[in-house]
Amino acid sequence: MPANQPPVDPAIRLQLLDLLAGFLRTQALHTVAVLGIADIVGDEPVTVEQLAAQVQADPSSLHRVLRVLAGSGVFSEAAPGAFVSTPLSGGLRTDAPLSVRHMAMFQGSDTYLAAGQMLRAVQTGEPTAEMVFGMSFFEHLASDPDRNACFNQAMAGGAGARAAAARDFDWNRVSVVADIGGGNGSVLVGVLGAHEHLSGVVFDQPHVVTAAQPVIEAAGLTERCAVAGGDFFTDELPAADVYVMAQILHDWDDERSLTILRNCRRSIAPDGRLLLLEQVMPDGDTPSYAKLLDLIMLVLLGGKERTESEWRALLAEGGFELLEITPRPATNLIEAAPA
Incomplete structure (x- = not known):
């Protein structure tokens, strides 16, 4: 010195x-x-x-x-x-609506362990979950029912905020909506509960989507909401007028995100809509929770949060045109159409 x-x-x-x-x-x-x-x-x-x-x-x-x-x-x-x-x-x-309790439980354990190896992620460009858990993050959840349940409850706490954003979309010309990677169905249940003319389907991995059935039953929506198990990378997606993906693409790097988007593009109707409930990172030094969440994606999954220009470019490469971004307190509603 x-x-x-x-x-x-x-x-x-x-x-x-x-x-x-x-x-x-x-x-x-x-x-x-x-x-x-x-x-x-x-x-x-x-x-x-x-x-x-x-x-x-x-x-x-x-x-x-x-x-x-x-x-x-x-x-x-x-x-x-x-x-x-x-x-x-x-x-x-x-019992608080939008409770953060289970998020605190999960981030203080699984996420915390992965973040403790952030230096390795920065040096290698790879997530640290496999080193910490001995397998990928989602394999870790699939292998441990207790951790999977805690994760789903943590996600459900924020699902209420995401559902509120989705409810405000103009659903008047829509009949069927599919929540791709819908987890326990909280977002879709919120949308269907507010719009009685809609029906829908929750699509996710088989071990995940089983958690949706009790949520659907508790909301009294069994006649209007189905569940389907599958892989959104490779399997044909359910037919719907609108696809919703709530904090799905941020889990994946651009290459894997493009695989998901192209699968959506193959399945979506020509006049369909894709709704993404995602963070949009501000440019520059502006403080944002999205920038912290971006580091969680770095260590757990190798995914990322994106700026508006990055979302526009990613959607275009995946076969969609970004139409509008509607900011909300806890998320953003990104509307896209087949290009």
Whole structure:
């Protein structure tokens, strides 16, 4: 280091140290999510001793985790050693619409392990999941029913936001919609529930799509919604007026994404529509959750988030014309038509 190099400004140093502590906040959120603390803490103060007794934890250790989270607005220490809920902690409740509880459980475990090898992903250009899990990410989910269930519940938490974006599309001239890679069917169920003239089908891998049937039954949509198992890379897709893909293409690099898009292009009607519910990354230094999500794709799957120009180019190469992007709080509705 040059002799005349000035010392790091103390404020800058503290800011960097705070950024470095992000992994501790992730694990603190994961811990309280697994223990279900947000389901217990409400408007009235609850002591750490009471909480620890209910979740079988050590009171002192639990207190140390909760006070860190309270410093970020997740819970509030209303009195020494006693906590109440806040809007942020409410987002971790199991019964909260759009709950983040299972996302915290999954990102603090499976995703966390893969992200710990990010350097390797940057050096090789390959996802780290296979090194961490001994197999690809989706093979890992298929081999472990508990992890698969946690992942599906994590995705369902955001599916409500994606379904809200999809519901606002003009469905008046549509009869049948297929959710490609539809998981447990949450997005399609939301659309069909809001538009009674529609029928639809959830299409996904056989071990995944089995989770959709209970969701469809609970919504009372068995007469209007079917399920179909298959591979969206190679299998013929269900006939429909509109194909919806909610956060599917971000799982894959451009080559694999083009394979999916070309399969959609082969199956879609000439006047059909493709709706993508995806992030659109801003250019430049603008902060965006999409840029963080892009790193999750890097380590787990080798996929990526994309800018508007990247989406336009990818769709064009896959046989589609990008018609419109409608920004929404949690996602974007990207409408495309066969070119």
